[in-house]
Amino acid sequence: MKLQGKTLDKSIVLCRACDLAVSKRALPSGVRALCPRCHTALYDTPYCSINGMLALCLAAVFLYFPANLLPVLEIHFLGNIRNTTVIQGAIAVIDQGYWVVGIAVLLAAVVAPGLLLLSVLFQILIIKFGRRSVFLKTSLKQLLKRQNLVTQFTMLEIYMLGFLVSAFNLSDFSDIYFSVGSFCFTMLFVVTLFLQREYNLEHMWSFVDD
Amino acid sequence: MTKRNRNTGMTLGLCLCTRCRKMNSKSQSHCLRCDSPLHTRDDTSLQKSWALLITAAILLVPANIYPISMITNQGKVTYDTIFSGIAHLVHTDMIPIAIILFVASILVPVMKIVGLTIYLIAISFELPISKKYLMAGFHIIEWIGRWSMLDLFVISITVALVNMGQLLDVKPAPAATAFALVILLTQMAAHVLDTRLLWDRLEVKNDGN
Numbered sequence A: 001m002k003l004q005g006k007t008l009d010k011s012i013v014l015c016r017a018c019d020l021a022v023s024k025r026a027l028p029s030g031v032r033a034l035c036p037r038c039h040t041a042l043y044d045t046p047y048c049s050i051n052g053m054l055a056l057c058l059a060a061v062f063l064y065f066p067a068n069l070l071p072v073l074e075i076h077f078l079g080n081i082r083n084t085t086v087i088q089g090a091i092a093v094i095d096q097g098y099w100v101v102g103i104a105v106l107l108a109a110v111v112a113p114g115l116l117l118l119s120v121l122f123q124i125l126i127i128k129f130g131r132r133s134v135f136l137k138t139s140l141k142q143l144l145k146r147q148n149l150v151t152q153f154t155m156l157e158i159y160m161l162g163f164l165v166s167a168f169n170l171s172d173f174s175d176i177y178f179s180v181g182s183f184c185f186t187m188l189f190v191v192t193l194f195l196q197r198e199y200n201l202e203h204m205w206s207f208v209d210d
Numbered sequence B: 001m002t003k004r005n006r007n008t009g010m011t012l013g014l015c016l017c018t019r020c021r022k023m024n025s026k027s028q029s030h031c032l033r034c035d036s037p038l039h040t041r042d043d044t045s046l047q048k049s050w051a052l053l054i055t056a057a058i059l060l061v062p063a064n065i066y067p068i069s070m071i072t073n074q075g076k077v078t079y080d081t082i083f084s085g086i087a088h089l090v091h092t093d094m095i096p097i098a099i100i101l102f103v104a105s106i107l108v109p110v111m112k113i114v115g116l117t118i119y120l121i122a123i124s125f126e127l128p129i130s131k132k133y134l135m136a137g138f139h140i141i142e143w144i145g146r147w148s149m150l151d152l153f154v155i156s157i158t159v160a161l162v163n164m165g166q167l168l169d170v171k172p173a174p175a176a177t178a179f180a181l182v183i184l185l186t187q188m189a190a191h192v193l194d195t196r197l198l199w200d201r202l203e204v205k206n207d208g209n
Helices: A005-011 A050-069 A086-095 A099-129 A134-153 A156-170 A180-198 A201-209 B044-065 B082-091 B095-124 B131-161 B175-192 B196-203
Strands: A012-014 A021-023 A032-034 A041-044 A073-077 A080-084 A175-178 B014-016 B023-025 B069-073 B076-080 B168-172
Touching: A012 B014, A012 B023, A050 A086, A050 A099, A050 A180, A073 A156, A073 B131, A080 A086, A080 B131, A086 A099, A086 B131, A099 A134, A099 A156, A099 A180, A099 A201, A099 B131, A099 B175, A134 A201, A156 A175, A156 A180, A156 B095, A156 B131, B044 B082, B044 B095, B044 B175, B069 B131, B076 B082, B082 B095, B095 B131, B095 B175, B095 B196, B131 B168, B131 B175, B131 B196
Parallel strands: none
Antiparallel strands: A012 A021, A032 A041, A073 A080, A073 A175, B014 B023, B069 B076, B069 B168
């Protein structure tokens, strides 16, 4: 067991959950290797086309603004008409003095998805055009280090279920209409989902190595 | 149970970077790739996790007994706790929505706290519980925990949408903050824990996978 550097990296992988050393094998595409001891996902085949991700990322950035700035839901109640955007929802809660809740909502539904898209966009652009520059390479490193955190805070899918649940909730005593924003938000979720499926952190790190 | 294929990073003199998952030699103090500090095992993570978990468990009480929203309907003010809101949904025959909200705001936080407590007790007191089930439970907790945010999203949308003064008005109430903190703290407790500790400590006595 005296292998050095690169060869070792390619032949053995350590499980992050139980530290078991597992010898690496080539996988068919779409298959994930699980740790034989604790069943944590170890690695999968890099399925990560830079150009495909760039396209998805740009689409998501274009959808991001209408999704957050256009009204999501509209309520008609005894002649009163109100609508709300995602950001207004968070601000309304902060205005009532519940800033912990408001910031949590803002972070999970607006800030984190935005950071995620920006970060992935910059990573792709650096990999495509700026791999010579030392400064850009260190910034790529910094972005990749924070990738997991940003992904954890991104909760688009939960927010989507959130406005569906509130629509059903309120339809009990008023008329509820979905506005353009909810369509954009759903599309943003779908595009981001595909982007995250395409994205492979391990593969992105390999660009830093060489 | 062959001992041959039970090599861990520890015995091979290797250490995985928890940040970028690169393998480093145990002699390194910082990861070669991302410069994060390396620890073969993070023993303090157990204490941190306990502290966060206990705080979350304490906060779960106000989150459930205090009202989470205040509804003014034609001058009449009613307060809803998490549970009474769900009970109200059951009465108005919206069972599917009631089930979704029940799972997201009551079942998941409680299961998460109970599950993590069992997990941490198993590490701290070396209980002979099947490690495989513990780990499966841990993965479920990690994945499903974030769905508790659903209730907060629903409140935020409803508060912004329903503001018609005395006619119809919804405002958040104190339990919302406690509930948000419960989610944050339990997620942190699961995130901070070094799960490799479980496999080390129980390895000696019980290898019952």
